[in-house]
Amino acid sequence: MTRADAAVTLSGVSRVYGRGGAAVRAVDDVTVAFPRGGWTAVMGPSGSGKSTLLHCAAGLERVDSGQVLLGDTDLTRARDGELTALRRTRIGFVFQSFNLIGSLTAAQNVALPLRLAGRRPRGSEVRETLAAVGLADRARHRPRELSGGQQQRVAIARAMVTRPDVLFADEPTGALDSSAARVVLDLLRHMADAGQSIVMVSHDPVAAARADSVVFLRDGRVVDHLAGANAHEVADRLATWEAAR
């Protein structure tokens, strides 16, 4: 894959926590490219550094060495203001714990990134984004009045309203029951099919199997790749790497 095909490219990225003997290499010299218009899942045993990798890829975490490119933009050199601008325009986030603002309605939560970017959101824009996640009728509800699956879909709508280059998702189904998880995964699949680049961290083989490809991580290093595998194959491979510890 050439750099032009990649939505995000990590080259020799390391992230170390602590110092001296207590130092932990959460991400250890990782080179990986997440393709444009594709959905990549990052898997690994707990403590393998998959969340740190996602945070580094999204410019949320400083890297100690290496380079992170979002398209052609070097995130490792970006200043705080530039990163903020990128979060408003080219990067979207979805997290396990939804992280919606409790006092704002679903529509207000979705409109928030646009307002922070200094735009007065058009009502239709927000409505369409909420409709795209199947929540057109929940616009005036506050997060506490929504189920977990609905809250996560509002979070996806909030991430998508700026039409970002890449959607980063950290265990997006981790806090959901299986039927709510399926709805969220169907939604992500639908977005990926429409050309959205998605990077997702998950420990759930069912979720990872819905992605186009799976990257396996262990002890901060990329150890394996799988493409077009089903949930059984993903689970087997994950079990292999977990047993290898």
Place this chain on the structure above:
Amino acid sequence: MMGMSRAGLAERWPLFVGAFLSVTLGVALVQSSLLLLISAATFDPPAGLSAAERMEFTDSTAAVVSMLGIVLGIATFLAGFIISSTFAFTVAQRRRDLALLRLVGAGRGQVRRLLLGEALLLGALGAAAGVPLGLVVMSAQTWMLRRMRFVPENFTGEWQDWILAVSFGTGIVLAVAGAMVAARRAARVRPLEALRETGDAARVMTVTRWLSGLIFFGGALALIIVAPHGGAAGGPAMAMNVPLPAAIAAAALSPLVVPLLGRLLPTGSGVAGVLARANLWDARRRSASVAAPLIVLIALVVGTAGAGASFTAAGIDQMRSQTHADLVVETTGPAGPAIAAVPGVASASTETSLPATFTTGHGEDAETETGTAVVVDPAAYAAAHSTGPLTALHGRTAAVGPGGDVPSHGTVKIQLPGLDLGEVPVVASVPAAMSGGDNALLPPGLVPAALLAKADTLSFVTLRPGTDQAAARAALAHLGTVSTTDEWLKADAKVRASTNDKIMLVIMGLGGLYALIGVINSIVIGAAARRREFAEARITGLTRRQVIRSALLESSAVTAAGILLGGVAAAGALLAALTSTAAVTGHGTLSIPWPLTLAICAVALLVTSATSLITSWSATRHAPITLLAARE
């Protein structure tokens, strides 16, 4: 952004109610004190007063004005301290919310503007409520001043239209200034912090905190060092001011000390105690925010009242050791010859006190003070009050009295009721008394007898050895009220101590109440963010009882640490009082108002315990799982 400010207000209401209350009460207190000060300064003497009464009126007004000046100073200090620390705390409590905003694209400037917008809104709303509340506070303060006879019955606090600008300005400026530092810090929050479950991982001892702590510590230290060199008037003024910088320093440095002190306190070995100690260490920011107003409360009340009582006691001691007489006769008009004629009287210092104004300087530099001049027999006075010889005091001269406020050389223009003495050379001075007294001594003959005839006169009478005191006393009783010197000193001391108590009550009463409300505020704000923490503890297996017990232990430990730190700050003031009284009277006097100290500590402990009991009880009302499951 303002819309988001409003939305933020609605969600985290205990934080904002706390911040709002701090502004409202602060503005009310400052407004009332300022209006009273202006009213007292412009209060006209009632019509139909004699010249003497008019001068006395001016003198007592000047005393009330300077007392209200201190009241205003303390009100402003407290408002600044409590409002700014409350706002800083509310910002610190929302780190995670702010990180979340940063995560979805808010820039640092936007976070800052959001917080300042909030502060502006809360400052304005708080001031809007503070203005009418200020009128209520003013009537309470006026009632207190009247009841204690500091002001006449017809004194009222006058409304001024411009006070609206001052009150709104105070509320808004203090709120925004308080939020400013915290907002700058909060704007630097990293978006990733939104993903951590536990907020407030930030460093507590920031550079600003260190700096302000050390600067104010230096200020307090300087006052303590300089106070003994300030004399009878400057020393008390400096010592009484020590609690302010000392309290700020102690509050700023408290995150270092509160957890340590908390650990030393017995919280029991049960699981609640272990959790309480762990929380004290982990939530240093919260502990410090609760301790801060407590430190100020204790430092201010105990330090100022203790220093005040020490100076009063020193004044009484000084007077006792310097007064040499057997009997004191109180008469109207000088009764010197009549007293001297009583069998057995060896000598008598007859002192007739008159209201007076003293003017120094000329033209634009002229300064006029109102006070009292006392006509004395120099030799008898020197003997009765163990001053140095006053042989130069005769003819058209004056001497500086124990009350000071008159230049010790050159001339002073003295005006008595209905009599202008013109420029009088100052030829001598007696040592300043800790308890004040007459400002100038005048020799006999300078003031016409007619003017003295109706003035209050004290005669300090020494009897010949072997004289029957009872007989002399009976003979003197025909001239005026007679008491032994001991009785008279005791009565005088009682009056002085009670005046000191009243002044302290006026100065500290409402301020102390405000600081106490500040303590409640911080606990409520701190508890608002703890529902989740409590729920987690209960999910882990703690009973609701244990959670509440742990919160209670934690707050008691913080209170004890706050009392200790406040005590240290108060001790600074007491140290300054000790060294200043030693410098003025020759031996250090320390009078600690133990009943007040114990009462204020008990009230603090009671209030913090009750508040944390109520808040933790209310925060654990619902089953823990409902909180942990329905996460936003």
